[in-house]
Amino acid sequence: MANNIDVPQVKLTAKDFSSGQDVRWCPGCGDYSILAQVQRSLPEINVPKEKIVWISGIGCSSRFTYYMNTYGFHTIHGRATAIATGVKIANPDLSVWVATGDGDLMSIGGNHFIHTCRKNIDLKILLFNNEIYGLTKGQYSPTSAKGIVTKTSPYGSVDYPFNPASLALGAGASFVARTADAEPKHMQEVIKRAAEHKGTAFVEILQNCVIFNDGVFDPITGKENRAEKMLMLKHGEPMLFGKDNKKGIKLDGFKPVVIDLNDSKNSINDVWVHDEKDASHARAFILAHLEEDPTLPSPFGVIRQELKPTYDEGVDRQIAHITEKKGAGKLEKLLFGANTWEVN
């Protein structure tokens, strides 16, 4: 529970968070699931809806703000995190959320994103990652797989993609998590965890674009693959996956390997136990890059959470400290400065 936000008097429901505007995403778009999970999660975070602000940039994802019955600002391409930063610094009492996409956040908005993470500004950033430009009708994005054939890469893209979780970790985000549109319950849990976190909370949501990149995540989140390919992280618990959770991840030095627990020479005690608050960053990076080895699953849940003072708190604390030291500013004194002379 965000501890600087008032508790509402009446319990809200998902419906309270619907703006009543017609939702205009394509039928079957993964964004519908995200909107539904957010609307179901927000009543649980105990923040009055007038203190919630949604900021978005440009792209399909960024239409999100229009559908939320909170304060909202649909801004310009790439700048959502920078605008949200201004909102949060100006009024730290607000719960400020960013709805953004892979083009908006990782391409045109990349600079603002890394600096938001670095400064630990208390924003909740939901990345709707569909690995494609949707609103401009199908061009490869900075998270698209190398080789993808799109309208601007008719012979296959030669770009290497970003790994969003790794980028966020590298930039210093204090909360990094992953979830998927196909996992509604899991998404709700992750959203609530992000809401409770004080600091930059980055959530990558694998989101299917039914028109321009349909099924891109099926090898991971598809019904037939999810058991083998989705590693559901739980703090303090061993990393198990596979049918009946009989496979585990073992750390062999810095190298993660799969061990089969059906094999009697392997023990549950050999399995890597997830520690979100691990003092070292190294293991969080290993997790973020896990699926680069095709024998390993893709991590979901909270990869890392670090508790440290936020930027907006720092600004307020400094103002309070200097004001206490110097006294509240007096305009007359400021205008007259140190070196004056009088003309009679």
Place this chain on the structure above:
Amino acid sequence: MAQETEKETLDLKEVTIRFAGDSGDGMQLTGSQFSDTTALMGNDLGTLPDYPAEIRAPAGTLYGVSGFQLHFSSNDIHTPGDTPDVLVAMNPAALKKNLPDLKRDGIIILNTDSFDAKNLKLAGYDKNPLEDETALEGYKVYPVPITTLTSTALKDSGLSIKDINRCKNFFALGLMYWLFNRPMDATLTWLNSKFKNKPAILSANEIALKTGYYFGDTTEIFENRYSVEPAKLKKGIYRNISGNEATALGLVTASVKSGLPLFLGSYPITPATDILQFLASYKNFGVKTFQAEDEIAGITSAIGAAFAGSLAVTTTSGPGVALKTEAIGLAVMTELPLVIVNVQRGGPSTGLPTKTEQADLLQAVYGRNGEAPIPVLAASTPSDCFYMAIEAARIAVKYMTPVMLLTDGYIGNGSEPWRIPHENEIPEIPVKFATDPQGFAPYSRDENLSRPWVKPGTPGLEHRIGGLEKANITGNVNYDPSNHDAMVKLRDQKIKNVVNDIPDLSIQGDQEGELLVLGWGGTYGAIKEAVDKAVSKGYKVSQAHLKYLHPMPKNTKDVLNKFKKVLIPEINLGQLAKIVRSEFLIDALQFNLVRGLPFRSSDIENKIVEILGGKNGK
């Protein structure tokens, strides 16, 4: 502290001094110390810092020369002076670069120690001008071994040779204090606070300053010293102020007077950075400064803060405005109050970062995609930046619009005495936030066509805004052709309404006649001096100066029509002239010099004489 002296003191009405040396020689500091002391003595003054973009350009080179010009007087003055009477040249390059500007019989004070073979070569002198009888003919030359005298005085200081050499500017300053009869107190006080934790450096600079002062008194080379009586300025309490500090003070004042917390989102850029630096130190006024990752985050964070209910500001220079352009359009569309300060510099591109220009007017008025009108204001002098910053904030919150305030490198860095207003002389800035959910609509309009300002956190008023076209009243996204047409015209009319809220354009001098010189921004002082001189010679010429460029005062056309001819001097290729022609169908005459420097008043005066020819009324 002035010493008893045997030498005759000559009274001067006004003096222009230029300090010049390597960019590492401390000329800016020397000049600003001399200015502060001179201001405290009650002279009117104008300054022109002129330095290279490189922090420490290679020593001895022509392009590494840094200068600081100061004009002070017992009269009311308006410029940093056209031609220096005195040049202090710390090396051959400084002499070579500045000599052409010096008055024909001017004084030159030279640091002879630096006139060695290497420095002479770097400056491009084939022959040492000190040994060349013709090179400095007609000038009063005072050769002083400043480096030797400083290091001799500091030989027991325990400092390194490098540190000792760094004190030579204070020797030069002390000498100039003696020559122009100024006390050392203010500089000694400044040194004490600046170096209170570095006693050795403090003591060395004090010794260098005093050694320079007493050298003037004891040496035989100066036959006179000079004094300039205090100016007869309007009664009041004064301080010396630069335009950038005045802008910062104006913004804090607007914050206090509106009751809105001040938020500045900004990225360091020459010559605007000072404003960010000043505001960062006013924490006990609740000022929040956000040094953003880039220019775009500077303005967008400010837009976020405006949405949250702050007095939001971004400060920059031309290239920064180019980067902020799309975001200004967002603030136009979402009708949020925002002050954008452009301290103009030489362009295009990186251009001349440390030099002045006024070539961003068309960018300010028109430079956005779509029909995106915003009010544009321009300050005319360093101290006027204070009042125009307050004006920009007042108009922004009243009309729910971004407002651009144009200053420039010259008035931003230059300084002048400012008669300080008392807090209670400055009007309040009324601000109203919507709080009542009854009948609330985010794009409803008041009598000025402004929409309501709502702070997120207000129960019952949750709403969404954004960069897509808005339906009038409801603010919902709307692509309807007639709505777009109506909204484009409504946004335009809202900015036009500002005309009812700004002062008329006043005419200085005859209220009608042959010639009006119309200016805007930082050229005020040079035009004023030129017009005053021309009038004193019998020419029929008047002055008007625009501080509101968009919209312009409602009597502007009437004013222009009272004169047979209108001359518009600008440090650009005629941007105001272009607007005047298109708005008023008046074929204004142009005078354009784009040298990275303020106008010399004599250039404008010559143009006036050229236009009026024989019609001077004599």
